[in-house]
Amino acid sequence: MNEEKEVEEQSIPLVLEKLEEHHADALLSQDEMRGTIVAVVRKEQVYAVLEYLKTDPELAYTFLVDVTAVDNSQMESELMQFDYARFMVVYQLYSYQGQCRVRVKVPVHENDLSVPSVTGLWRGANWLERETYDMFGINFEGHPDLRRILTPDDFQGHPLQKDYPLRGRGERESFNFDKQNA
Amino acid sequence: MGLTNTDIQSAQGAEQTDGNIITTTIDKVINWGRKNSLWPMPFGTACCAIEMMATLASKFDLSRFGSEAIRFSPRQSDLLIVSGRISIKMMPVLKRIYDQMPDPKWVISMGACASCGGVFDTYTLIQGVDQFIPVDVYIPGCPPRPEDLIDAVLQVQQKIASGASPKGVEHLLET
Amino acid sequence: MQGGQERATGEKMVLNFGPQHPATHGTLRIVLELDGESILKATPHAGYLHTGFEKLGEHLDYNQYIVVTDRMNYLSPLSNNFGYVLAVEQLLGIEVPKRCQYIRLLMAELSRVADHLLWLGTAALDLGAFSVFLYSFREREKLYSIFEKTTGARLTTSYTRVGGVLRDLYDGCEEDVRQFVSNFPKALKETHTLLTRNRIWMDRTKGVGAISPDDAIDYGLTGPCLRATGVAHDIRKVEPYSSYDEVTFDVPVGTNGDVYDRYLVRMEEMIQSCGIITQVLDNMPDGPVNVEDNKITMPNKSDAYGHIEGLIHHFKIVMDGHGVQLPKGEHYCATESPNGELGFYIVSDGSGTAYRIRIRPPSFFHFQALPHMLEGGMVSDTVAVLGSLNVIAGELDR
Numbered sequence: 001m002n003e004e005k006e007v008e009e010q011s012i013p014l015v016l017e018k019l020e021e022h023h024a025d026a027l028l029s030q031d032e033m034r035g036t037i038v039a040v041v042r043k044e045q046v047y048a049v050l051e052y053l054k055t056d057p058e059l060a061y062t063f064l065v066d067v068t069a070v071d072n073s074q075m076e077s078e079l080m081q082f083d084y085a086r087f088m089v090v091y092q093l094y095s096y097q098g099q100c101r102v103r104v105k106v107p108v109h110e111n112d113l114s115v116p117s118v119t120g121l122w123r124g125a126n127w128l129e130r131e132t133y134d135m136f137g138i139n140f141e142g143h144p145d146l147r148r149i150l151t152p153d154d155f156q157g158h159p160l161q162k163d164y165p166l167r168g169r170g171e172r173e174s175f176n177f178d179k180q181n182a
Numbered sequence: 183m184g185l186t187n188t189d190i191q192s193a194q195g196a197e198q199t200d201g202n203i204i205t206t207t208i209d210k211v212i213n214w215g216r217k218n219s220l221w222p223m224p225f226g227t228a229c230c231a232i233e234m235m236a237t238l239a240s241k242f243d244l245s246r247f248g249s250e251a252i253r254f255s256p257r258q259s260d261l262l263i264v265s266g267r268i269s270i271k272m273m274p275v276l277k278r279i280y281d282q283m284p285d286p287k288w289v290i291s292m293g294a295c296a297s298c299g300g301v302f303d304t305y306t307l308i309q310g311v312d313q314f315i316p317v318d319v320y321i322p323g324c325p326p327r328p329e330d331l332i333d334a335v336l337q338v339q340q341k342i343a344s345g346a347s348p349k350g351v352e353h354l355l356e357t
Numbered sequence: 358m359q360g361g362q363e364r365a366t367g368e369k370m371v372l373n374f375g376p377q378h379p380a381t382h383g384t385l386r387i388v389l390e391l392d393g394e395s396i397l398k399a400t401p402h403a404g405y406l407h408t409g410f411e412k413l414g415e416h417l418d419y420n421q422y423i424v425v426t427d428r429m430n431y432l433s434p435l436s437n438n439f440g441y442v443l444a445v446e447q448l449l450g451i452e453v454p455k456r457c458q459y460i461r462l463l464m465a466e467l468s469r470v471a472d473h474l475l476w477l478g479t480a481a482l483d484l485g486a487f488s489v490f491l492y493s494f495r496e497r498e499k500l501y502s503i504f505e506k507t508t509g510a511r512l513t514t515s516y517t518r519v520g521g522v523l524r525d526l527y528d529g530c531e532e533d534v535r536q537f538v539s540n541f542p543k544a545l546k547e548t549h550t551l552l553t554r555n556r557i558w559m560d561r562t563k564g565v566g567a568i569s570p571d572d573a574i575d576y577g578l579t580g581p582c583l584r585a586t587g588v589a590h591d592i593r594k595v596e597p598y599s600s601y602d603e604v605t606f607d608v609p610v611g612t613n614g615d616v617y618d619r620y621l622v623r624m625e626e627m628i629q630s631c632g633i634i635t636q637v638l639d640n641m642p643d644g645p646v647n648v649e650d651n652k653i654t655m656p657n658k659s660d661a662y663g664h665i666e667g668l669i670h671h672f673k674i675v676m677d678g679h680g681v682q683l684p685k686g687e688h689y690c691a692t693e694s695p696n697g698e699l700g701f702y703i704v705s706d707g708s709g710t711a712y713r714i715r716i717r718p719p720s721f722f723h724f725q726a727l728p729h730m731l732e733g734g735m736v737s738d739t740v741a742v743l744g745s746l747n748v749i750a751g752e753l754d755r
Contacts, residue, residue: 033686033687033688034447034448034450034686036688036689038687062574062575063574063577064577065577065689065691065698065717066689066700066702068702068715070704070712071713074706074712075706077685090702092689096574099595099596122575122576122577123575123729124575124576124577124722124725124726127722127725128721135411148404149403149404150403150404150407150754150755151271151306151404151407159305159306159409159412160412160713164305164412165305166303166305166413166415166416167305168304168305168306171270171305171306172305172306172309173313225377226383227383227405227750228383228406228428228431228751229427229512229751231382232431232432232475232512233511235475235479235494236494236497236498239490239494239495239498240492240494240495240498241494241495241498254377254378254379266383267406267428269406269407269408269754271404271405271407272376272384275376275377276377279377301424301425302409302413302425304409304412304413305412306409307408307409324513325513327511
């Protein structure tokens with residue numbers, strides 16, 4: 001158990017150190033929150049950074065834990081920090097080798113709602129990206145099958161955007177029985 | 183068939199004249215048969231489905247009330263138990279299953295979510311399946327206890343015995 | 358059961374499985390393309406139970422949201438309650454008293470047993486072993502009665518609170534749990550005799566739906582499904598939370614990653630959980646069950662009725678927007694739920710309501726990997742593989 005702890009403590013700076021070394025131009029900011037490293041990277045380089053994190057033998061973040069997004073449109077401080085990018089796409093990674101986590105975030109502007117897809121790196125990213133598209137409307141470029149996943153195919157809008165009302169826009173009362181995809 | 187005179191007398195309105203002759207109406211005999219052999223079609227989606235399973239399993243044993251013949255084909259069943267949340271994506275499926283059931287058919291709306299949306303007043307959840315299909319018995323609770331489900335089945339049995347029509351055909355009778 | 362079969366071009370047949378089918382345990386749907394009896398392509402569809410949990414999290418305060426977590430994985434609500442409040446507490450930067458940690462641990466392990474029992478019953482039922490269903494529900498009913506006495510509800514427990522639990526264990530809880538734990542291995546052995554060396558069970562499960570460790574990690578599989586492939590990864594061991602480092606237990610692993618191994622791993626996990634429960638009961642510390650900070654947990658009823666401070670604290674906690682307030686920031690907290698890694702990612706803007714709650718459900722990944730396990734197999738394996746994954750629709754669709 002002690003050995004594991006040591007590895008963890010060493011590898012926390014290691015991630016940032018190595019990112020600084022190999023992808024310094026991609027890093028927008030770095031932080032540590034409650035024991036997890038958070039790296040904010042540029043959209044253009046996010047695929048390269050994630051590929052590096054996955055394939056580097058010392059880091060080996062082989063497990064894509066989660067892909068999601070946050071709509072920062074009602075969080076002024078976050079908006080200011082990243083050039084008024086409305087959305088933040090969040091990747092959670094875990095390394096079985098180093099037994100540690102890292103969070104990679106990518107600011108996305110509303111006028112260019114797209115992020116490169118990482119389905120080529122992890123097959124598990126497929127549905128996660130579909131869900132993020134469904135809930136936030138973010139397009140994942142290069143995704144093989146970017147369809148809605150949780151809401152019906154003819155659903156309008158993206159429910160987790162902050163301007164979407166909790167009780168919806170009348171979908172509950174007026175929906176089409178005939179569409180029948182069952 | 184193993185039926186005794188007292189069994190037959192329990193069918194409402196049956197009168198025993200003497201010996202082996204009883205008089206009653208065909209309707210009452212049919213209703214008595216229907217009442218004691220409900221075949222439920224469980225439409226279980228969420229938490230309530232687990233309690234429905236518990237009702238069918240060892241401790242509560244729904245077969246004591248003649249309703250253990252669970253049929254997953256709507257065409258073979260006459261009691262639809264809607265247990266769990268119904269989303270707007272699921273509602274067309276539920277409607278289709280209801281339509282596929284032969285008349286007379288009865289519907290139990292089990293739990294708060296099926297009856298009124300429960301704690302989930304959100305964009306995707308139907309706020310009560312009775313907006314789209316007729317419901318005969320509602321069960322409160324989140325989720326209801328197995329005893330509540332048994333009680334609902336007994337209420338359906340009472341309705342059948344009293345000769346009442348299911349909600350689904352009432353509008354046909356009025357005209 | 359929609360049973361929609363239609364002839365596609367050539368010899369291919371499309372078989373629609375679900376969303377209402379006895380073996381889908383809820384609302385899962387798979388569209389299978391068949392050539393005779395072998396599966397060419399399987400396409401799972403999700404979303405039939407989408408409830409808007411994550412959106413709801415932006416409108417409820419931190420204690421109200423516990424109620425919602427119950428209804429996510431309804432086989433083991435206590436584990437969800439636990440995982441959620443742990444995320445909130447870690448972001449808040451507080452640690453609950455030792456007794457509370459132990460009580461939560463006890464409840465989480467009991468609910469792991471309850472979850473695996475229901476999985477066992479339904480998975481066996483799908484393959485035609487009806488008696489196993491009755492056996493496992495018999496044991497599960499005993500757990501229901503413990504849960505009900507502790508929390509007031511059989512299924513939707515809402516037992517944890519931010520900074521503690523609803524109430525301490527009831528008098529006689531220890532005896533009830535000890536009695537359950539001492540009888541349980543015997544009851545499980547009955548199932549072993551029914552299934553483990555059963556020719557039919559082995560034929561239907563061995564080598565079926567196998568997945569390699571690398572593929573499992575690539576698809577994001579966690580929990581028993583990952584451990585069945587031979588990866589000995591358990592968050593309770595590598596990132597011990599809430600006193601899991603003070604109990605000893607083994608992490609059972611499989612070798613082939615098939616349905617049979619998933620069955621064996623889950624069976625052994627139940628025994629290991631019983632071991633943890635015994636240790637927890639042996640070492641249960643005394644003391645308070647809530648953090649002694651009235652800005653976070655409710656004051657005693659006598660204080661609320663008898664003292665002005667108590668009344669003010671009570672009022673502030675239950676008032677909208679005055680309850681538990683989290684510092685601005687974000688945190689991802691993972692716990693080992695019975696199904697695998699259950700993560701809560703909370704973004705707080707410093708108010709009493711979360712700015713964003715993201716739930717990382719293990720079932721989402723398991724269901725996604727289903728085509729990988731099915732394609733090339735036989736159509737009758739679908740039910741066996743789907744049953745072995747224990748996909749919970751409430752958790753999958755949220």
